[in-house]
Amino acid sequence: MSEKEFDVLIVGAGPAGAACAMTLGQTGLSVAVLDKAVFPRDKTCGDALSIDVINQLSILSPVLAASFAEFAQKTSVNSIRVFSPDRSYIDISIDIDGKYGQICKRFDFDNLLVQHVKQFPTIHLFENCSMQSIDQQSDRIILETSEGIFKGQILVGADGAYSVVSRHLGTIKTERKHYSAGLRVYYEGVSFLNIGHFIELHFLRELLPGYLWIFPLPDNKANVGLGMLSSIVSKKKINLRETLQRFLSTDPSLKERFKNARPLENVKGHGLPLGSKQRVISGARILLTGDAASLIDPLTGEGIGNAIRSGRIAGDHIKNCFSRRDFSAAFNTAYDREIYRRMGGELRLSTRLQQLCKHPKLMNFVVKKANRNAAAVFH
């Protein structure tokens, strides 16, 4: 079996792993990025890139930000249309200094990141390379993968919602009240889709505090899906796929719009580990990032922004590990502190708002009241 040695091992080349690799790209450290997929690859997602994500692209690399700006297969959005359970709605502007959010298939977005990662001579990308087990020794980390043995000084778990690295570290227990289930289907021909630059969130009574979304994509296509707290799915014994199909075909405000629409794929599902609880996300020679560290916003289900941010913070922390020659669990607690210093406030606020969104009457009231005060409150 082949053996390779690097300074840093990153498992997962999604937004978290790619961001961490890019942050280490100019340091001279040798970095291996392993992914079981071959890019471009699909990732079940709403494909919504917030302005936070777009801003972080420039921090990672102006060249990358320019490639994304030039990339044509995306839709700009400057507001969110939020439907309350009684079907009244409010448009919330997300236009910050003329910057727009974007809807771009992860198939394309993640590939753009990975192609950029490949440009650094010290970063080595191994696709079709599945990590199987971790041997955490006192002086190094040894990974067994489908492509042989990889040795390194430090391991970054950027391997997503079903992270093998997180399971190995053993500090994050999957709890249904801190986890959501999500579904996605690409559609063609949904009516009234491109009448404005907005995305739609439908807070339907049965899904609260989750929602159904319709996000416009180029070429008359749409990303349609729903996300729901796993504790509620399990308590009410909800069949999510059936629920999605039922809403699209029977809900008074949706059925006409989907009458002539065509699904372009079978419904796909994926887990969302929410950041509604603070966790231990590092250990000796190990750091968790992105979904592996459970950093998804519990209100909106957005995780790409925090995946990139945590990848960047991990990269910066790793520079400190090498300059101090310290990879200990004690030293790595600085990584946990920095993650929650930078993201904790917003995650806590979203957790509180998520609790409020469980109450349909309150949501109806807020949307109606906000509508009355729309100019003052939101624009």
Ligand SMILES: Cc1cc2nc3c(=O)[nH]c(=O)nc-3n(C[C@H](O)[C@H](O)[C@H](O)COP(=O)(O)OP(=O)(O)OC[C@H]3O[C@@H](n4cnc5c(N)ncnc54)[C@H](O)[C@@H]3O)c2cc1C
């Ligand atoms: C239905 C749904 C809708 C969502 N909608 C949005 C949205 O609209 N906007 C938003 O911001 N966020 C959204 N999210 C969350 C977002 O998808 C994640 O937060 C984001 O992908 C996290 O990035 P990551 O790099 O941590 O993990 P991922 O993007 O999952 O990347 C992990 C990578 O690790 C690789 N990998 C996994 N295991 C191994 C292994 N053993 N060996 C080697 N490689 C491995 C995988 O192939 C993958 O490429 C949604 C999630 C779901 C499920």
